[in-house]
Amino acid sequence: MPILRHYPTRLMAEAERVVLRPFHLASEPRDLNPPQTQRARRILDAVLALSETECTAMLSEINVDFAQRHWQARQVYLDRFHSIAEELHFDTPLSDTRRQLIGAHFCHEYSYAAAALMNPAVVPHPDQSGMPTGSQRFILSLRAVGEGHISSIAFREGIVDAQGDLSLWPQPPFSIALGATEIGRDGSVTAVRTDSINISGAVIFPFTQAQRNGLEDLRLVRFEPRRGEAMYYGTYTAYSGSSVRSELLSTADFRTFHLAPLAGDAVRSKGMALFPRPLNGDYAMVGRQDNESLFLLRSDDLMHWSGGEKLLSPRFPWEFVQMGNCGAPIELDEGWLLLTHGVGAVRKYSIGAALLDKRDPRKVLARSIKPLMSPSEAGREGYVPNVVYTCGALKHGQTLLMPYGVADSSVAFALVDIPALLASLG
DSSP: OOSEEEEEEEEOOEEEEEEEEEOOSSSSSOOOOHHHHHHHHHHHHHHHTSOHHHHHHHHHHHHHHHGGGOSSHHHHHHHHHHHHHHHTTOOOOOOHHHHHHHHHTTEEEEEEESSEEEEEEEEEOSOOTTOOTTOEEEEEEEEEEOGGGOEEEEEEEEEEOTTOOEEEOOOOSOOEEOOEEEEOTTSOEEEEOOTTSOGGGEEEOOOSGGGTTEEEEEEEEEEOOSSSOOEEEEEEEEEOSSOEEEEEEEESSSSEEEEEEOBSGGGSSSOOEEOSSOBTTBEEEEEESSSSSEEEEEESSTTBOOOOEEEEOOOSGGGSSEEEEOSSOEEETTEEEEEEEEEOGGGOEEEEEEEEOSSOTTSEEEEOSSOSBOHHHHOOOSSSSSOEEOSOOEEETTEEEEEEEETTTEEEEEEEEHHHHHHHOO
């Protein structure tokens, strides 16, 4: 059997997928500074000066223009009013109509995937009920890029059946940006998806200063602890516009999401990926610490990572410039299968693999001499040409369902034959 089977399915950037978001008077997200406070107060006073009849007419016009494009727009406007009122220390009682109108002036419509969909990961869905033998329901995470090159996290659901055929569930008509129910002083955030929000319509945007320019390249994994229920963890890069740091998303059910910064000297770089279970009682990750090589990291604290042992360095021409991981290691009978990416001449990104010893993953048993996938065979034109990249694949029988980004613009899918892949490693 060939190593790769490419699907015709392709997810493209979609300008028509929009959400209502807070409109900030300066770069987002940030609190109001004195000039912005003055401007916000002017906008507030302008709405306060309107008669109730004028407010009703203006809100009606806004609803005609936007209500059919968004779910729960009224609640979004009210929530935004309360946040602005808190920042301006405004506590005068107002009608529901006037509060909505004020909130609407501090919101904007944002096309969160207008520029690109890219760098996906895939994990088993927490609900596998009703699945036929050999079929598996999954959740796909996506990096969506919109105006200002702001990256957010979006999701899709789907099924891969016993024959390896792929089907994605339709998206709901509306997308909704999840709001923060709690933001800690340490930069941790809790966001909740209510029953009225479909997971395929939920979008997680930056909440904190450290994240303000994007949540990038979520590497999701279903983690099986020694005791207790499985959890879903995802490492991602928080980008402030000037600096990066590694953070962790955690969820048990894709309803309540916790986002928190990781600590330790090993989290300064991008591309950390968690093993799907403890190794000898410790958590373990693969990450790139020197901008070109992969390191094995261990910790007894999921939130703190330091040190590391060099695991893989560039060896072959397709990875001479640098290499990194492409998601969490995948457990096989033969060992830990680690998908990697390599960068070669003309900054060409390719996908490869390495096999690590199951008992001692510091031992590299085999690795790709030639890439598993290169842009020339998977498409190369886009926002960043000559790139194929994945943030995680799903084991499905003796195959891997591997979604991958193409040219930092769109997402394609491939089915990888595991025995054929292992046989190709040297």
